[in-house]
Structure formats: C-alpha cells, structure tokens
Amino acid sequence: MAHKTEIGVREQRVTQKTLHSVDETLRLPAVTPPVTYPIETLVPQVRQQTPAVGQRVTRPDGRLHGLGQTRYIDDLAFPGMLYAKIKRAGIASARIKRIDTREAEAMPGVMAVLTGREIPVNSFGPSLKDQPVLADDRVFHAGDGVAAVAAVTEQIALEALDKIKVEYEPLPAVFDPLEALKDDAHKVHAPNSNIYATKVIKKGDIDKGFAASDHIFEGSFRTQMVEHVPLEPHAAIAVWDPNGRVTIHSTLGRITLGRADISRTLKLPLNRIRIIATIVGGNFGGKNEITQEPVLALLSKKTGRPVKGVFTRTEEFIATTTRHPIIMDYKTGVTKDGRILARKVRLVLDGGAYCSWSETTLGKACILSAGPYKIDNLLAEAFVVYTNKTMTGAMRGFGAPQVCFAYESHMDDIAAALDLDPLDIRLLNAFEEGSPSPTGQVLQSVAVKDSLLQAAQRFGWKEARK
C-alpha cells in the first residue's frame, strides 16, 4: 500500500515539473468576471426617430466597443482549444526539397503538424487559382507558408516552428515589375508569362487628337507598396462536430466566397461548412480572401480539438495582401485654353507572387485612369506582372488612389504650364450629367463639378490664390 502511494506522489511531482506550461486539459480561467454596464439601458433619442434615413444614428456596436465588451476572434476561447502558427519561407523563390517535421512533432505540447501535401486541393484565388494554402513544391515569396503547427500554447507552437527543418533549393527571382515585363526575365510561374492580365480601353482616335492639340504634356508617376494595417490581425478558429461539419469563426470579409474556397480546398460540400464573421477589427480589403482557414480546419480535424490561429504583426505585413505599386505614364494633348483632346495612359502594376485581386484592380485602375474628365480620344493600356514579392490584392480603392495621384498631379502640371487656375482647368474638363465615360457609358447622377465648387468655396480657394 505504501509503495503505491510513493509511486503516485513521485509521478505527480514529475508531471507538474515537466508539464507546468503544458496543460492538456481545460485551459480557461475558472470564473469569468462579471461584466459591468449600466442597469438602465439608455436608448439614444436619435435611434427612436422616424424617418430613419438621414439621421445621425449612433451604433449599438459602438457602445459595446467603448465598454470593451466586443468579442473579437482572439477574445474567444473554446474548451480544449489549441493554438496554431505557420512557418514562413523567408526565401523569395525556391524549390522545397525536404520538410522534416519529426523534431517538432516530438515536442511536448505539440499536437499536430501540417504540410502542403496534406491539403486535398492546394490552390485558391478569387480569379486565378494560383495561390497554395501551404507551399508544397515551390515558394514564390518570402512570406509563403510552408508548414503549420498546433500546440497547447502559442509559445510552444512558435518554438515548434523553429524545429521544423526545411531544405530549399534557391531559384532565380525577379523583383522589379519593369524587369518582369521583359521577355528574358525569370518566369515566376513558369511556363506562363509574367504578364498575367492585361486591359485596354480605346476610344476615338488619339493620333488625330494629339495632332489637333496645341500642347502635349507627358508625365511619369510611381507609387509604393503599402499595407492595410488593420489593428486586428487576421484570426480564425476552426471547430468540427461529429457530423463532419466545420464551423470557422474568422475575420474574413467575404464569407460566401470563403465558404466556397474551404469547400474547394478541403473537398467538402458547402452545407458542411459554416463561416461566422460577425465581429472584425478592420479590413480595408486585406481580409477578403482565405489565408489560414483551411490550415486551421485540417489541424482541428487531425487533433479533434478547436484550433485558433492569430497572425503576428510581422505576418500581417509579409503574408497578407498589399496594395499594388503602379508605374504610370501619361501623355495628354490639350487646346491652348486647357481643354483635353487626347490622353494616352500606360499602367504597369506590380502583381506580386499571386494573382489575388489583381484582375479587379487592373480593370478598375484602367477604367479610372483617364480621370473624371470628358476625353473623346483615349488609349489606356494596363498590365499586371508577377514578381517574387508579397502578393498584391484588394486595398481600399483598387488602383484608384494610385491613378488619381497620377492624373491629378499631371493636371496641375498642365495648369501650371498654361498659367491656368487648377480649379478652372478641372471645371472646364470635368464630367457633366450625361457625359460619356471612357468606356462609353452615359453617366448619371454626376457630381464632379458640384464637389469641386463646394470644396473650393469651403476652403476659400479663390481668396487664397497665390
């Protein structure tokens, strides 16, 4: 009898010592503190007003935000939940020769490891399905995920990533979009051309337009890669039920598309997938496609436990989409009083390692590139090229901020050369109700001139004229 107790006590001591941070069972705090908010619910008068349209109505979710009671994905916890982290390639272009996960798998507290070859259909994308869930054979940018780990704590998951050994064979790479355009450039997604989408808008006859112009101006502009930087990083939790249904709580902004992507990559019928994205801390276009969701779902299936993944701030920069840098060349022919007769635009978009939302961005940038101006003779050509850099995707404006910077800087240059007030040259050329757009559409509900005049009035533009 005494013998048994000794063994029991010794086992217990060893267990506590080696596993103090590796608790295999429930890891939630025992008691959730009470939530404090006013007993009497204050309903703002403005929310009780009819009619409702036009009211400066306050937001019910705004109240929860101010109380700190909004539960974002990282604030949620499920019984037995594990934490997942993804190993990033750190090399811009390579073939993966070998991935050795044995040491990571043997770590106490690591419950599962996942690599690209375990993904049933390892490709996705809003248009071209050229992006892998986890890189399998090839790495196309330094932020590519190459393996994933689910462990009982986030810290253990991060340590396990270091223990995953990946052998790379470095391959040539191309980083500059103008280089990537050349015929002899390294082909990022060989054998396909680096130019993965193009767009043309042709209207009237630009040669005739330039010939009829009193002055022709040229300008070249370039914008940089920036990131959405939502304060809340990408986050998701995957949970399965015994009927083979997976529920994914996610920061995804497009849940219908997300569900379709999960269905495709995991080979599941659509009605076995539930995506819940009720609370998100900012998106700006960067959370509009799946990132880690299929990885978490598979890790959850492997381990039989809910799995949460939250991107680090570094991953937000290197492993999520960014804004397309664009190189923009403009040539505009005007009459001597500043009326635009012809415009030629060439856009080269840095399309990063994968297509993502590039086709949409290309299309919008091209259509918008002429500016909100009446132009009878127009040629706008746009190209997007692969480079071995972070993938470029949807970001607030889809190419519009870039081309607006170009066409409005260009407009001011023209105004300066002709000694015209920048406001006046815009009023002269701006769309009116019924004007044709660059694609020949008859525009309705047009308000360019109204916005110009109203802003100028408010600012005191005429008074401030240097």
Place this chain on the structure above:
Amino acid sequence: MADVTVKVNGKLRTASVPPETTLLQLLRDHFNLTGAKLGCDVGDCGACTVIVDGKPVNACLMLVGQADGRDVLTIEGLATRDQLHPLQKAFEDHASLQCGFCGPGIILSAKALLDEVPNPTVPEIRDALSGNLCRCTGYTKMIEAIQAAARVLREEPAEPNA
C-alpha cells in the same frame, strides 16, 4: 512560477504564472479581461493600453513581476451599474469608434489625460493619443468626444453644436 497579486478594477486578483508572462497575457488569458488587445506585442500600437498606478502603460511590455502589488484600471472598470463613463458615452454619441479594436486603449489614454489635465487643448489631446494607432477613424471624432467628455467631467453645459 511567479506568484502575483494585482488590484484590477478595484478588486485584488492573484495568479501563479511563468515569470515571463506579460500584464497583457495575465489580463486576457488568466483573468478573462479581453478589453486590452494584442495588436503588435512590442509596444508600438497601444491597443493594449491600461492604466497602472494612474499612468497609461502598454500592458504587452510590462512583466507580471513589475505589475505585482500595483493598481490596474482596464476598460472593464470604467462603467458602473449606474452609468457609462462620460468618455464611453461621448465616444458612442460622436461615433468615435469604427471597428473598435483600438477603442479600449484610446479611451484609457484619454482618461489618463483628463485625470491630469481636465481642460486639455487639441494639441494636448493629440499628444496623449500619439501612442495609440487607429486605422479606421482618423482620430477626428475621438478628439471631439474627448473634449465633450472633458466638459461633462468639469460639469459644464454642452456646447450648442455638440
């Protein structure tokens, strides 16, 4: 393991945690007070701002040992069963928060300011918020709300166009 005792929102709380645990982890994972957020984990974004002994602090940079024995105010400690804190009410009325993720940190930075400077100028408000990043709002309606809340706390009548 480190044994810590912290007064959180007026109540004494204790925990036994690894010494490298941050105050942010202590609040979020051990006390389930998830108002303070993880935005960068290196003290650059301010989403984890809490008030420790009256001063606004990035909780992700403070180890539990440094928080031991101190007085911590989190967003969950502002409202009472009777009313929202004037900052919370003003932020709601002025639609100062959009996605809300930076909200708890911003409101606590504002509270720390108003506790010291009851009638702050706009530059003083901007300065107090300079360690809190917000991507959604441009800070404009936050500044308006902080001025409105300051007036309430000073027990002044509202401005006609508030």
Place this chain on the structure above:
Amino acid sequence: MKRRGRGIACMWYPIGFTVAANPSAALVKVNEDGTATLLTGTVETGQGSLTVLGQIAAEELGIATDDVHVISADTDTTPMDTGAIASRTTYVTGNAVRLAAGKAKAILFEVAAPMLGVKPDQLEARDRKIQVKDYPQRNLAIGEVANHAQVVMGQPPIGAASFNPATVALDPETGQGKPFSTYVYATQIAEVDVDDETGEVEVLRIVAAHDCGTAINPMLVEGQIEGGISMGVGFALQEEILFDAAGRQINPNFTNYIMPTSLDMPTIEVDIVKSFDPTGPFGAKGVGEPTAVPTAAAILNAIHNAVGVRITSLPATAEKVLAAIKAKRAPAPKRIAARPRQLGR
C-alpha cells in the same frame, strides 16, 4: 523656412464589381409587435454598415432605427452576400434590404387594407403606423397590424429579396461597355506647410466634398471620410513596404513602417454634396473607398504649390522633398508637337 501651399484633387469611383455579378440577398421579418429583424450576409468591418442597413429597413417599414435588430455574417443563418468590398454595401445590400422590407410591408398592407377599409395600394408606412395616403388620420399601429397578420390571419410578415447592379460586359478589344451601375465623385483640397530646410511636410487642413448620393447616416459618412483621409496622408507622405535585395521585407513592424498617428492628422472639414441616385436605396450610393482616393494627389499638389517641386513618386518623404528642393527642379512637363504638325511625320 515654412512655406504654405494648397492643392486640389478630384476623383470618380465606381460602386460594385466591374461587370461581374455581385449580388446581395437580405431577409426581413416583422415581429408581432411591429419591431423587426434583418438578416444580412454582409460583414461589418467597422464602417457601420449594419447600422445603415438597419436604417434602410426601418425607413421602408416606417419604423425607427432602434426597432430593427440586425443579424449578420453567418453562412448558416444569413442570406448570401458578395461582401463588404468595392464600396458596394449601402448600394447593393441596401437595395436588397429595401426590397426585402418592401415584401414584408406588402403583407402588412394586405392585412391592414380590409381593417382600414381601403385597397392595399392606398396605404403607406410612416411613424410606426400603417396609414392611408393623404388621409393619415385613418391608421393602425404597425404592431397591431403585425400581430393581426401573424396571429389571426396566419400570414407572418416576412420578405426575402436580392439585388445585383445592372452592367454590360466590356468589349475585349476596346473596353467599351457599362462596367458599373453608378459612380461617386469627390474633391479634396489640402493645405500644407513645407519646411524648405528639412523637406518635412505638415498637412494642416483638408477640405473634403464627397458625393455619396443620399447620406443615410451623415455621421458615419464623415467618419469614413476622416478615416480615408488618414490613409491618404500615410500613402502620400509616410508608408512604404521596403524590400532587401533578396526580396524580403525590411520593415514588417510598426517601428519602421511609418503610418499616421494622431499627431499627423490635419483638421478635416467635411461637406456632403447634395445628390440623389434613383437606382440606389432612397437615393444612396456609397462612400467607403472614395475617401482614400484624392488625398495623396491633393497633398502632392499642395507641395508643388508651396515649394515648386513636383514629386512624382510616393511617398513624398522629407528626404525626397528636400532632395527635390535642393535640385531646384520644378520640372516643366515635356512639351512636344506644338500645332500645326502633320500626322505620320
């Protein structure tokens, strides 16, 4: 020495997807007391879309915003939505919401008509009442009608609808077509101080006049404009992801990726341009992305006005501006082919 300058930029921006179908569906159910629930698949990312959609449903049903509870973003329980993208939510999802509320309202009218002794098309919903057009004294509380509908007539007032903008595909050779159903327009004017000894640019003030059709919630429109301008300031002057020679990001953190703080924001004055688009819900269009579009252009034009240098690449960091000032180059745009010259020369 600080030099003051001002710059103007205007823009146009489309609502919805380029040509491609981007529908939204919505479901509105009216409870027995006249309050309602709206189910939408859209995702609230902070812009306040759920509040705006609630206002649209409330307006259609003649009730107050607080009477409508909004449920969102669950593929099991809410109808499909193409997503909060391309500034489409107020317009596309808003139209779906309005149509769905209209269908629920039609059931209320059908039930109320005999109770009020008129035909359904003589009725309107206002101020929480179902009343006779041009004779509002004859009315019933919406709660009474809703209760009667469900409990007595066995016709719960519920409506589901979808909406997709009308477009025409673009010709592959010429790009001609109708890619979007509607567009919005805006102008921003920036006032800056440029320190001609350090190149530092301080944005003092931005005046923004934005067209968004009917502003369903002007306070939230202002919030979008202020937020968009902050992204524009960062785009113009600070933000840049930098890569090393091996294609790895050098600054994937807040310490070295510079973006606007409260200290960098100008005073912002917002004007909502009066406009009404008959194809939008109660005349509304959208505003989410346009707010970030003209800001950089306005700031860069203001820099040009202040110190006479044209910065042609973003961001216009202090180093770049100072280098340009030092080079004393106010680049005159290239002038070619003054008239008259013949074609094919």
